[in-house]
Amino acid sequence: MVTLKELAKILNVSVSTVSKALNDSPEIGERTKTRILELAKELNYRPNRIAQQLKANQTKTIGVIIPTVLNPFFAEALHGIEQEAAVSDYDIIVCLSDESLDKEIRSVELLSNGSVDGFVIALSEETQIKDYNKHLVELKLQNLPVVLFDRSIPSFKGHYVLVDDFQSVYDVVKHLIEKEHRKHILLLSNIEDLSVGKRRIEGYEEALKEHDLTASVLNLNRESDLRKSIGTFLDNNPQADAIISIDHLTGVIALNYLKEGGKTIPNDVSVVGFGSPSTQILTNPEMAVIYQRAEDMGKASMNLLGKILSKDKTLREKQSLNRIKSALLKGETII
Amino acid sequence: MVTLKELAKILNVSVSTVSKALNDSPEIGERTKTRILELAKELNYRPNRIAQQLKANQTKTIGVIIPTVLNPFFAEALHGIEQEAAVSDYDIIVCLSDESLDKEIRSVELLSNGSVDGFVIALSEETQIKDYNKHLVELKLQNLPVVLFDRSIPSFKGHYVLVDDFQSVYDVVKHLIEKEHRKHILLLSNIEDLSVGKRRIEGYEEALKEHDLTASVLNLNRESDLRKSIGTFLDNNPQADAIISIDHLTGVIALNYLKEGGKTIPNDVSVVGFGSPSTQILTNPEMAVIYQRAEDMGKASMNLLGKILSKDKTLREKQSLNRIKSALLKGETII
DNA sequence: TTGTATGCGTTATCAT
DNA sequence: ATGATAACGCATACAA
Numbered sequence: 001m002v003t004l005k006e007l008a009k010i011l012n013v014s015v016s017t018v019s020k021a022l023n024d025s026p027e028i029g030e031r032t033k034t035r036i037l038e039l040a041k042e043l044n045y046r047p048n049r050i051a052q053q054l055k056a057n058q059t060k061t062i063g064v065i066i067p068t069v070l071n072p073f074f075a076e077a078l079h080g081i082e083q084e085a086a087v088s089d090y091d092i093i094v095c096l097s098d099e100s101l102d103k104e105i106r107s108v109e110l111l112s113n114g115s116v117d118g119f120v121i122a123l124s125e126e127t128q129i130k131d132y133n134k135h136l137v138e139l140k141l142q143n144l145p146v147v148l149f150d151r152s153i154p155s156f157k158g159h160y161v162l163v164d165d166f167q168s169v170y171d172v173v174k175h176l177i178e179k180e181h182r183k184h185i186l187l188l189s190n191i192e193d194l195s196v197g198k199r200r201i202e203g204y205e206e207a208l209k210e211h212d213l214t215a216s217v218l219n220l221n222r223e224s225d226l227r228k229s230i231g232t233f234l235d236n237n238p239q240a241d242a243i244i245s246i247d248h249l250t251g252v253i254a255l256n257y258l259k260e261g262g263k264t265i266p267n268d269v270s271v272v273g274f275g276s277p278s279t280q281i282l283t284n285p286e287m288a289v290i291y292q293r294a295e296d297m298g299k300a301s302m303n304l305l306g307k308i309l310s311k312d313k314t315l316r317e318k319q320s321l322n323r324i325k326s327a328l329l330k331g332e333t334i335i
Numbered sequence: 336m337v338t339l340k341e342l343a344k345i346l347n348v349s350v351s352t353v354s355k356a357l358n359d360s361p362e363i364g365e366r367t368k369t370r371i372l373e374l375a376k377e378l379n380y381r382p383n384r385i386a387q388q389l390k391a392n393q394t395k396t397i398g399v400i401i402p403t404v405l406n407p408f409f410a411e412a413l414h415g416i417e418q419e420a421a422v423s424d425y426d427i428i429v430c431l432s433d434e435s436l437d438k439e440i441r442s443v444e445l446l447s448n449g450s451v452d453g454f455v456i457a458l459s460e461e462t463q464i465k466d467y468n469k470h471l472v473e474l475k476l477q478n479l480p481v482v483l484f485d486r487s488i489p490s491f492k493g494h495y496v497l498v499d500d501f502q503s504v505y506d507v508v509k510h511l512i513e514k515e516h517r518k519h520i521l522l523l524s525n526i527e528d529l530s531v532g533k534r535r536i537e538g539y540e541e542a543l544k545e546h547d548l549t550a551s552v553l554n555l556n557r558e559s560d561l562r563k564s565i566g567t568f569l570d571n572n573p574q575a576d577a578i579i580s581i582d583h584l585t586g587v588i589a590l591n592y593l594k595e596g597g598k599t600i601p602n603d604v605s606v607v608g609f610g611s612p613s614t615q616i617l618t619n620p621e622m623a624v625i626y627q628r629a630e631d632m633g634k635a636s637m638n639l640l641g642k643i644l645s646k647d648k649t650l651r652e653k654q655s656l657n658r659i660k661s662a663l664l665k666g667e668t669i670i
Numbered sequence: 671t672t673g674t675a676t677g678c679g680t681t682a683t684c685a686t
Numbered sequence: 687a688t689g690a691t692a693a694c695g696c697a698t699a700c701a702a
Contacts, residue, residue, distance in 0.1 A: 001449060001477070003679060014689045019681060029687055044473075048449040050394065051679035054385045054694050061428070068414065070613065075410045079403065082431050091450070093396070094429045096417050113381040114336060114695090115426070138379075142336070256618065259594070278405065283591065338695060349673045354697060364671055386695035389678050449679090 002045045011035060022047070061091040062305065063116035065107045067099045067124050072248060073294045074122060076276060077149065080298025081120055088306050090117075101126035108135045118145040118309055120301045123153060128195055131155045145308045149301040152195050159308070161301045165196045168290050169203030172272055173244060177211050180270055182242035185213065188230060188250040190220040200246040200274075216240075220250065230254050234261075241269055248275040248292075255287050337380045346370060357382070396426045397640065398451035400442045402434045402459050407583055408629045409457060411611060412484065415633025416455055423641050425452075436461035443470045453480040453644055455636045458488060463530055466490050480643045484636040487530050494643070496636045500531045503625050504538030507607055508579060512546050515605055517577035520548065523565060523585040525555040535581040535609075551575075555585065565589050569596075576604055583610040583627075590622050 004022075008015045013032065021028045021036040022045075028036075039045075053059045064081055066074045078094070085092050093116060095107035104124045111119070119139060126132075133156040139146050140158070149161040176182040187204050191197035205215045218233045220226060230253050234240065243258075245251030251273025255265055263269050265285055272288045273279065276295075280286045339357075343350045348367065356363045356371040357380075363371075374380075388394045399416055401409045413429070420427050428451060430442035439459045446454070454474060461467075468491040474481050475493070484496040511517040522539050526532035540550045553568045555561060565588050569575065578593075580586030586608025590600055598604050600620055607623045608614065611630075615621045 001679090004681095005679075015679090016681080016690075017688055019679095020688090023681085027687065032687080046444075046448040048389075048679050050385060050389045050449045051694090052681085054383075054389050054678090054696095055680050055682090057694070059385065069404060069410045069417075070407075070414055072405075072407070072410075075404045075407075078429075079405055079431065082404075082429065086430075091428050091430075091445070093426050094413075094417065095421075095426075096414065109381075110426070114383040114385045256591075336695090339697095340695075350696085351674075351698075352672055354695095355672090358697080362671065367671085383695050386678090387697085389680095389694090390696050390698095392678070 001048060002040075002043045003048070004045075007036065007039055007043070007045060011039060059115065059117050060089060061093055061116045062302070063095065063107070063111040063119045064092045064121075065095045065097055065104060065111075065119065066122045067097050069094075069096060072276065072278065073150075073292060076294035077122065077298035077301075080295035080300075081302045082298075083295075084299040084302035084306070088302075090302075090306070092120075097124040097127075099125040101130060101132055105135045108139065112139060112142060112144055116144075118147075118305050120147050120149065120298075120305055122149055123151040125193055128153055129193055145305060147301045147305045147308070149297050150196065159304060161297055161304060163293070163297065165199035166203040166206075169200040169244065169246065170207045171203075172290055173204050173207035174210075176242045176244070176270055176272070177207065177213065180242070182270060183213060184237070184240045185216075185242040185244060186233070186237055186240045187215065187217045188220070188233075188243060188245040188254055189217065189247060190223065190226065190250055191247045192217075192219045193221050197246060204244060204246075218250075226250060227253050227257065231257050234258065243269060243271045245271070245273040248273065248279055251275075251287055251289075252279065252283055255283050336383060337375075337378045338383070339380075342371065342374055342378070342380060346374060394450060394452050395424060396428055396451045397637070398430065398442070398446040398454045399427045399456075400430045400432055400439060400446075400454065401457045402432050404429075404431060407611065407613065408485075408627060411629035412457065412633035412636075415630035415635075416637045417633075418630075419634040419637035419641070423637075425637075425641070427455075432459040432462075434460040436465060436467055440470045443474065447474060447477060447479055451479075453482075453640050455482050455484065455633075455640055457484055458486040460528055463488055464528055480640060482636045482640045482643070484632050485531065494639060496632055496639060498628070498632065500534035501538040501541075504535040504579070504581065505542045506538075507625055508539050508542035509545075511577045511579070511605060511607070512542065512548065515577070517605060518548060519551075519572070519575045520577040520579060521568070521572055521575045522550065522552045523555070523568075523578060523580040523589055524552065524582060525558065525561070525585055526582045527552075527554045528556055532581060539579060539581075553585075561585060562588050562592065566592050569593065578604060578606045580606070580608040583608065583614055586610075586622055586624075587614070587618055590618050 004015045004018045008018045017028060018036055021033045022040060062085055066078060069075050069078060082092055093111060097104040097107060101124055104127055128151055131153050133153060136146060136156050147159045147161060152160050152162060173185060176185055189197055192201060201217060208215050216237060220229055223229050230250060234257060243254050245254060251271055255271045258269055259265060265271055274292050275289045276292060280289055339350050339353050343353045352363060353371055356368045357375060397420055401413060404410050404413060417427055428446060432439035432442060436459055439462055463486055466488050468488060471481060471491050482494045482496060487495050487497060508520060511520055524532055527536060536552060543550050551572060555564055558564045565585060569592060578589050580589060586606055590606045593604055594600060600606055609627050610624045611627060615624055
C-alpha cells in the first residue's frame with residue numbers, strides 16, 4: 001500500500017503537506033497541490049481506511065446480526081439494509097446467529113470493540129423465547145446505537161422497526177369472512193414461538209371470535225415432515241374453505257396438497273400465505289400473500305440507524321470525551 | 336471505550352506492562368498480572384480492534400462480493416462463507432453487486448484500501464458478459480488474495496471454486512435417456528448468459544447429440560412473464576417427456592404448469608431442476624433436483640482463501656517490507 | 671520484572 | 687504556504 005509518507009518522501013515535502021493537499025486544503029499552494037495529486041493518482045494512492053477509522057474514532061461500518069440468510073425474509077431484509085447502507089457510504093459486517101442466543105451474544109461482543117458504529121439486529125428465536133437482553137443493554141451502556149427489526153422482546157426498550165402483524169392478519173381473516181363468506185378458516189404456522197407468530201395468531205383468533213367462528217391452528221415449529229403433517233391436518237378438516245399460513249412455507253405446501261386432492265384454488269379453498277412477490281411465482285394459481293415488506297423493513301432499519309448516528313451527539317461526545325480523558329490522564333485540570 | 340492507557344493510569348503501571356499482562360506475557364509477574372486482569376475484567380476492557388488492525392497490518396476481515404442475496408443459491412453460499420469464516424475468526428464485509436459491473440468495481444475499490452485481507456467474489460453477470468478483469472488484476476497487483484466462485488471469466492486466471500456444470504447436466508440427461516427412456520427432453524433456462532448456464536446447456540446438447548436426439552432450449556433470461564412463456568413453450572411441445580431446468584425457478588413453474596394440465600409427474604413427464612433440498616419442498620411430488628451445493632461452495636471458497644492467507648508469505652513480506660520501507664525512508668542502507 | 675520508545679497511517683494543531 | 691509534532695490505541699524491541 002502506498003502511504004502518505006512515501007508520497008512525501010518522493011516529492012521532498014512533509015507528510016502533512018501531502019495530507020492537506022489530498023484533502024484539498026486551501027492552505028496548500030496550487031502548484032504543489034497538482035504535483036501531489038498527480039503523483040497520488042499515478043501511484044494509485046488510497047488512504048488507509050483503518051488508519052482513518054482509528055483517527056476518527058468512527059468506522060462507517062454497521063454490524064448486522066440476523067438469524068439466517070436462508071430464510072427469504074431475512075435475505076430480503078439484508079438486501080434492503082445493504083442498499084440503504086450503500087447510499088450513506090456505510091459498510092456492513094454481517095453475522096448470522098442461526099437462531100442461537102449464544103452465537104448472537106458472541107457476535108455482539110465480537111463487534112462491539114470498535115469494529116462498528118452501530119447495529120441492526122433481528123433477534124434470534126432463542127433470544128426471544130428467553131427474553132434475554134443483557135447483550136443489548138451492554139451496547140446501550142457503550143453508547144452503541146442499536147435498531148432491532150421484525151422481532152421484539154418485552155424486556156428491552158429501544159428502537160424497533162416492526163410491522164403490525166396482529167392487524168395484518170386480522171384484516172385478512174376479516175376479509176375472508178365478510179367478503180368471501182368463508183366459515184372454516186384454518187391457520188398453519190411454523191413460527192408460533194416468535195413474537196410475530198404469536199401476534200399473527202392473535203389477529204386470526206380475534207377476527208374469528210368477533211364472528212363467532214372457531215379457531216383451528218396447526219403448530220409445526222418443531223415438526224420435521226411438514227408436508228405429511230399438513231396433509232393429515234387438512235384431511236382431518238375437510239370442511240375447510242380457507243387456509244391462512246403465517247409463514248413463507250406452509251401456505252405453498254398446503255396449496256399444492258389441496259390442488260393434488262382435486263380442490264380448486266381459490267374457489268373451493270382460499271389460500272393466503274405470508275411472503276413476498278417472489279414467493280407467489282412458485283404456485284399456480286398464485287397464492288394470495290400478505291406482502292411482508294422485508295426489504296422495506298431492512299431499509300427502514302438502516303435508515304433509522306443512520307439518522308441516529310448522524311444526529312446523535314455520541315460522536316462529538318466521544319471526541320470531546322477523548323480530549324477530557326487525555327487531559328485527565330496527563331493530570332491536567334478540566335475547567 | 337476503556338483503553339490500555341486508562342488501565343495503566345489507574346494501576347500506576349505503564350501501558351506496556353498492561354498490554355503484556357493482558358496478552359499473558361511471561362515477562363510479567365503473577366501478582367501484577369492478576370491485578371491487571373481483574374481490573375480489566377471489572378471495567379470490561381476490550382482491545383480496540385481497529386488499533387490492532389492498524390498495528391498488525393491485518394484486519395481479519397474478508398470482503399465478500401456477490402450479485403445478490405435474493406437468489407437462494409447465493410444466500411446459501413453466503414451462509415457457507417460466513418460459517419467457514421467464523422471458525423477461523425474472520426469477519427465478513429458483504430457487498431452486493433446487483434449483477435452490475437459498476438457496483439462490483441466500486442465495491443472492490445471500496446474494500447481494497449486496507450479494509451480487508453482478501454476477497455471472496457462471485458462475479459456479476461455483466462462482468463461475465465463483458466469479460467472484464469481489470470479490478471481483479473488490480474487486486475493481484477496489491478497482493479490481495481481473491482477466490483472466485485461459481486462464475487468464471489476466460490480472461491482472468493486465479494483461484495476458482497467451481498462445480499463441473501457440464502458434467503452434472505450431461506450425466507442427468509444421459510440418465511434420462513438411457514435409464515428412463517426419454518426421447519423429447521426440453522431445456523428451460525433463465526441464466527443462459529452466465530458461464531454456468533452456457534456450460535449446462537452444452538452438457539445437455541452433448542448428451543442429446545450422442546443419442547441423436549434434437550435439443551430444444553427455451554431461453555428466458557430477459558423474459559418478464561416466466562409462467563406465460565413457459566406455458567406456451569410446453570404447449571408447443573406436447574410430445575415432451577422430460578424437462579430439465581438449469582436454474583432454480585423455471586423447473587418449479589413448469590412442474591406446476593404440467594400438473595395443472597393433467598400430466599402426472601414423473602410418469603408422464605420427468606422434471607429435473609437445479610437447486611437445493613429447500614427448493615424441493617415447494618413442489619409435490621418433489622421435483623428431482625441437481626443438488627447445487629451452494630453452501631459447500633461457499634465454505635470451500637472461504638476455506639481456500641483462509642489457507643492462502645495463512646500460508647502465503649504475503650503477511651510476513653508485508654511486515655518485512657514495511658521495515659525496509661521505513662529504513663529507506665530514513666535514508667538507511669539495506670543489506 | 672517493569673518501563674521507555676517507536677511505529678502502524680492518518681489528521682489536526684500549532685509553529686515557522 | 688509549508689513543516690514539525692502529537693495523537694488515535696495497541697504491540698513490541700530494547701533499556702533499565
